[in-house]
Amino acid sequence: MSTIRFQLQDIPDGGMTSFHQDEQIILVTRDGDQVTAMQGKCPHAGADLGEGLRCDNRIICPWHHATFDAQSGELLEPLAMNGLERYEIEEDAANPDNKIIHFDKPIKFKDPDSQQQDSHTLIVGGGGAGFMAATHLRAQGYAGKITMISADDHAPYNRPLLSKMYLAGNIDEDKLLLGGGSWAEKNSVDLQINTKANEINPETKQVTLDNGEQLSADYLIVATGAAPQRPPIDGVDLEGVYVMHSFSDAKAIAEAVDNKNVVIIGTGFIGMEAAASLTQRGTTASITVIGMSDSVMDNIISPQVGAGLQQLHESNGVVFQMGAAVSEITSQAGKVSGVTLKSGKTIDADVVIMGTGVKPRVEVIETAKKDPKDGVNVSANLLLEQGAYALGDIANAQSVLGKLRIEHWRVALQHGMIAAENILKQGNDAIEVRPFDERVPFFWTQQFGKSLRYIGHAETTEHAILRGNPNELNYVEFYFNDDSDNAKVVAASGLAHDKDIIAIGELIRLGHSPSRAQIRDGLDVVQHLQDIA
Secondary structure (H helix, E strand, O other), X not given: OOEEEEEHHHOOOOOEEEEEEOOEEEEEEEEOOEEEEEEOEOOXXXXXXXXXXXXXXXXXXXXXXXXXXXXXXXXXXXXXXXXXXXEXXXXXXXXXXXXXXXXXXXXXXXXXXXXXXXXXXXXXXXXXXXHHHHHHHHHOOEOOEEEEEOOOOOOOXXXXXXXXXXXXXXXXXXXHEOOOOOHHHHOOEEEEOOOOEEEEEOOOOEEEEOOXXXXXXXXXXXXXXXXXXXXXXXXXXXXXXXXOOOHHHHHHHHHHOOOOEEEEEOOOHHHHHHHHHHHHHOOOOEEXXXXXXXXXXOOOOOHHHHHHHHHHHHOOOOEEEOOOOEEEEEEEOOEEEEEEEOOOOEEEOOEEEEXXXXXXXXXXXXXXXXXXXXXXXXXXXXXXXXXXXXXXXXXXXXXXXXXXXXXXXXXXXXXXXXXXXXXXXXXXXXXXOOOHHXXXXXXXXXXXXXXXXXXXXXXXXXXXXXXXXXXXXXXXXXXXXXXXXXXXXXXXXXXXXXXXXXXHHHHHHHOOOOEHHHHHOOOOHHHHHHHHO
């Protein structure tokens, strides 16, 4: 049966309701007498959008915060790459109070008009930012030439899934490719992998490749990403020491860990995800995580939350050495044999994974606006020079929380959409550009099937207010810049509190972030959002 019946009063005015039938989820939104039916499964990962939140005209996915227009289904924010399919609705002739959704009759999106047939966009970098820029350009009607230069040896792929699912053995290689194996061909993108840029001149929009070839374009998108850091530790270049950044890195690690003692240096989200995924893979002899601080992921969550997350890992067999510094990675016959701590303790190791952070790849960019640590300074519209944009991990851009360089996947995808919209706007004033200063950073980490979500950006967790119990993996934590009553929430993290995290993000975006006094007094942030939206 391919129809669903409902009555207008079944849907709250200004709200939304999802209907389930067989394997289908249909989402219905209502604004007065106007109702719209659209697919209720998020096209990114299949979440029930009815479990998310609606804020004015925005439908926000509960899992990864993909955002859609409540009337048209148009994509407003990634992680989804496309909008929602809509369906026909008719009145029931026998009972005018009833409405019927025909979900076997999708309403086709109007194809956008072709634009800028004679222009050329050159993208340097094959990560999420570059991929989303090219994809959004084509989806919105850009008909010019697109060239993508990538130093990677693979077509664009879903980098977050490497440490979240691939290391665990839960996803096939071909499912990692963004847009599928024929994405470049389908979108008429001249994709050149294994191709490095030696010099990038944003002012002239010219790129010199490592083979000496020079490329130029009408629009230049620089999305060179970040490079993993190897700290100055003796033995860091031994055989058996790996970084975890690219698909090739993840594949090499997966092929090396069977029946091996694995040591992970670093307790950021990459190190913690690698520990969880390799544990779930079930082929290692042991897994030990070494952290310099006293709590895991201490740059984004409080020690109380970190203790709950560490307990989750330890209950699955992961061993931690916290408050420890590495003095040396030892070897036998040129291969890793152990890790020696500054305390003198030695841990047996056949494989060492460095989860010790990344730095922006800006050395090949010819501009005075760059800094080895802070990337390149760009406008809220990500302009580096006229017609040249810098995106993703290298971009230090104005946000609702100030000037920030954020190394998050969703931010990179947002940047790609912003750059594409700016390019499309050239000569087309009807196109609306939503700059980065209208967006709030978001990321998530998945460990042992639990998803910790984080919205906003806080410099410290020192002034946090915690609700719930991290040891039961059920909490929300709010972060502030100081302890004053008037301090505003600048970030929040949570497990099993998806709507609270969405609400905080929307409140920050709208300029109505609650105060420390309000949170301390038990403010319901979801209700607060509904009251002001």
